[in-house]
Amino acid sequence: AQKVTQAQTEISVVEKEDVTLDCVYETRDTTYYLFWYKQPPSGELVFLIRRNSFDEQNEISGRYSWNFQKSTSSFNFTITASQVVDSAVYFCALSEAPYGNNRLAFGKGNQVVVIP
Amino acid sequence: GAGVSQSPRYKVAKRGQDVALRCDPISGHVSLFWYQQALGQGPEFLTYFQNEAQLDKSGLPSDRFFAERPEGSVSTLKIQRTQQEDSAVYLCASSSVDPTFNYGYTFGSGTRLTVV
Numbered sequence: 364a365q366k367v368t369q370a371q372t373e374i375s376v377v378e379k380e381d382v383t384l385d386c387v388y389e390t391r392d393t394t395y396y397l398f399w400y401k402q403p404p405s406g407e408l409v410f411l412i413r414r415n416s417f418d419e420q421n422e423i424s425g426r427y428s429w430n431f432q433k434s435t436s437s438f439n440f441t442i443t444a445s446q447v448v449d450s451a452v453y454f455c456a457l458s459e460a461p462y463g464n465n466r467l468a469f470g471k472g473n474q475v476v477v478i479p
Numbered sequence: 480g481a482g483v484s485q486s487p488r489y490k491v492a493k494r495g496q497d498v499a500l501r502c503d504p505i506s507g508h509v510s511l512f513w514y515q516q517a518l519g520q521g522p523e524f525l526t527y528f529q530n531e532a533q534l535d536k537s538g539l540p541s542d543r544f545f546a547e548r549p550e551g552s553v554s555t556l557k558i559q560r561t562q563q564e565d566s567a568v569y570l571c572a573s574s575s576v577d578p579t580f581n582y583g584y585t586f587g588s589g590t591r592l593t594v595v
Contacts, residue, residue, distance in 0.1 A: 367521075400586075406568060408522070408586035454521050466512065466535070467572075467584065469521030 366390075367457050369470035376445050377478050383441045384473045386455030392416075397438045398456040398467065399429070408454070414438065445477045481505075483587035485571050491593045492561045500556045500590045504573030512584065513546055513556050514570040522570055528554060561594045568592070 366389040376382045388397065399411040412422065414431055422429045426443045442449050452474050456467040484503040492498050504511050510529055514522035515538075524538040530551035539546070543561075548554040558565055568589040 398584075405588060406591070407588040408570065408572075410585070456521075466524040466527060466538070467514075467522070468524070471519075471521050 367455050367468055367470035369455055369473050371473050372471070373474040373476065375476045375478060378447060379444050381441060381443050382445050382449075382475060382477075383439055384453055384455075384475070386438045386440065386470060388436050388438065388455070388457045390457060390459075392459050394459070396458045397431070398458070399438075399440050400454045400456060402452040402454060402472070404451070411440075411453075442475070445475075447477050447479050450475060450477045483571055483573050483585050485569075485587035485590050487590060488588065489591050489593075491595060494562060494594055495560050496594075497557065497559045498561055498592065500558075500569050500592070502554045502556070502571030502573075502587060504552065504554070504571070505575075505585055506552075508573035508575050508585075509551075510574040511548060511554050512572040512574075513554070514572065515540075516568040516570055516589070518567070525556070525569075558592075561592075563594050566592055566594045 368387045370385055374382055395416045397414045400408040401411055402408050412429055419431050419433055428441045430439045438455060452472045454472045455470045458467050459465045483505060486501045490498055512527050513525040515525050516522040526539055526546045527535040528548040531548050543559045545557045556569060568591045570586055570589045572584040572586045574584045
């Protein structure tokens with residue numbers, strides 16, 4: 364069975380501070396896919412990144428970066444120089460297939476509050 | 480359309496009432512998912528369609544929940560004899576199976592159901 368753990372429930376940071384969100388996953392599959400989604404107050408889940416289990420390269424996209432460590436089953440997400448617009452709930456998710464063929468298993472989410 | 484559209488945006492139902500929630504996926508998307516998101520939790524899988532075929536309904540919590548996608552596009556999630564524990568946001572997601580499409584799953588804004 365797949366399982367995703369996001370231990371921190373709410374994280375408050377002052378604007379311009381960095382914030383790191385931890386995600387630990389469990390799966391028996393050798394091929395799997397990891398996602399991060401952002402859920403602003405409007406409720407829609409906004410796709411941030413997809414990473415497959417064979418690609419352990421870290422990725423940076425603007426102020427966002429992701430650290431995938433297969434050895435520790437972790438896929439952590441860092442927001443650098445946080446802004447008020449980053450305030451949202453962030454979900455880590457796991458799937459056996461990247462496109463439409465399998466369900467996503469979500470963690471409970473991290474509520475990020477950026478204080479101006 | 481450009482995104483996944485869900486209606487209504489909000490629904491208040493009296494306990495025992497039947498409700499129908501609609502999802503309009505991205506045109507041409509083969510796969511469609513329904514998720515249930517309780518307050519403060521991550522989304523939980525309900526059911527999955529590939530075209531008009533319902534391939535997985537293992538997440539439906541009871542036989543009061545029923546989903547259909549008769550023509551392989553629009554889907555309806557129906558809840559009969561609603562109960563207070565059905566109060567949640569119901570999210571719909573669609574996906575292409577084209578591996579060149581990098582976004583994975585695209586989510587709608589959800590329907591917030593409140594049972595009183």
